Amino acid sequence: SQTIHQWPATLVQPVGSPLSLECTVEGTSNPNLYWYRQAAGRGLQLLFYSVGIGQISSEVPQNLSASRPQDRQFILSSKKLLLSDSGFYLCACVVHTQYFGPGTRLTVL
Amino acid sequence: RKEVEQDPGPFNVPEGATVAFNCTYSNSASQSFFWYRQDCRKEPKLLMSVYSSGNEDGRFTAQLNRASQYISLLIRDSKLSDSATYLCVVSHTGTASKLTFGTGTRLQVTL
Numbered sequence: 001s002q003t004i005h006q007w008p009a010t011l012v013q014p015v016g017s018p019l020s021l022e023c024t025v026e027g028t029s030n031p032n033l034y035w036y037r038q039a040a041g042r043g044l045q046l047l048f049y050s051v052g053i054g055q056i057s058s059e060v061p062q063n064l065s066a067s068r069p070q071d072r073q074f075i076l077s078s079k080k081l082l083l084s085d086s087g088f089y090l091c092a093c094v095v096h097t098q099y100f101g102p103g104t105r106l107t108v109l
Numbered sequence: 110r111k112e113v114e115q116d117p118g119p120f121n122v123p124e125g126a127t128v129a130f131n132c133t134y135s136n137s138a139s140q141s142f143f144w145y146r147q148d149c150r151k152e153p154k155l156l157m158s159v160y161s162s163g164n165e166d167g168r169f170t171a172q173l174n175r176a177s178q179y180i181s182l183l184i185r186d187s188k189l190s191d192s193a194t195y196l197c198v199v200s201h202t203g204t205a206s207k208l209t210f211g212t213g214t215r216l217q218v219t220l
Contacts, residue, residue, distance in 0.1 A: 032206055043113075043196075043212035068138055074165070094206055097143065100152035 002027040004101035006091050008090060012107045019064075019078040021104050023091030026072070031093040033074040035066055036100075038088040081108045110135055111210035115197050121217045125137050130214045132180040132197030141200040142173055144182050146193045147213065153196055156182075189219045 003026045007031055013019060025031055035047040036057050046059045048066035056066050067075045086108045091101040115132045122128045134142075142159035157164065159171040159180055170183040179196055197211040 044206075044210040048209075080220075088150075097155050097158070098208055100154070103152050105150070 002031070002099060003092055004093060004097050006089075006098060006101040006104050008104060009102065010105045010107075013081050014063060014109055015083055015103075016080045019076070019081055019085070021076040021089055021091075021108070022105075023074040023076075023101055024072055025074075025093050028093065028095055030071060031095065033068065034092040034094075035064075035074065035076050036090040036092060036097070038090065040087070044090065048076070083108050091107060110185070111176050111211075112136060112209045113199055115198055115211040115214045117212060117214060119215040119217050121219060122187055123219055124189060127185045128185065128187055128216060129178075129184075130182045130195055130197075130216075132182075132214075134178050134180070134197075134199045134209075136156055136199070136201055136209075137178060139178075139199040139201055141202075142171075142180050143198040143200075143208070144169075144171055144180075145196040145198055145210075147196055148187055148193050152212075156195070184216075187216075192218045194217055 007022045032051050034049045035045055038044050042053050048058055050068045053068055064078050064105045089104045092098045110170055113134050144156040145153040146156045147153040157166050159173045161173050163172045166188055168185045174183045194213040194215045196213045198208050200208050
């Protein structure tokens with residue numbers, strides 16, 4: 001069965017600093033991968049999805065970018081964080097249905 | 110109007126009670142439906158898929174009404190461990206590839 005790893009688990013960053021969150025997947029090949037954000041008291045918002053290496057689709061205009069340098073690696077980045085980037089970031093992959101990683105809790109101060 | 114709407118709750122019920130959650134979706138082309146469970150500060154986990162004929166998994170029963178664009182989840186004999194947020198999820202594509210999540214309904218089961 002697939003396993004999704006995310007790190008770091010928690011992160012506190014100042015406004016204007018860069019960001020890199022990593023997601024890796026084990027137990028499946030060529031998965032569809034997703035980045036979601038869940039802001040406090042709000043639903044999951046799909047940020048990016050990828051159907052293969054180097055293929056990224058953005059769902060909403062924003063301060064973030066994503067990359068997929070390897071089949072089972074998905075990275076979420078920002079050059080300069082905003083306060084509104086705070087939230088719970090979840091990586092997911094599809095194997096019959098969507099499975100989520102443990103998430104990264106980001107606080108921008 | 111949100112694509113997937115849920116009553117945020119909280120629903121506070123005693124152990125052993127039966128509780129039902131409802132969800133409505135706006136896109137009549139939606140093809141796949143799911144309930145996810147999310148514990149506090151954790152990732153969502155699939156609870157069950159929802160089929161047109163309705164389906165049951167132990168104490169949990171899910172129903173779909175396509176005509177009314179309405180999904181329900183019934184939990185019988187509630188346990189303390191059922192306390193969580195329940196997310197209603199729909200897909201337009203017939204697969205799990207593009208999911209739209211409701212904001213969730215919070216359930217608190219008490220002694």
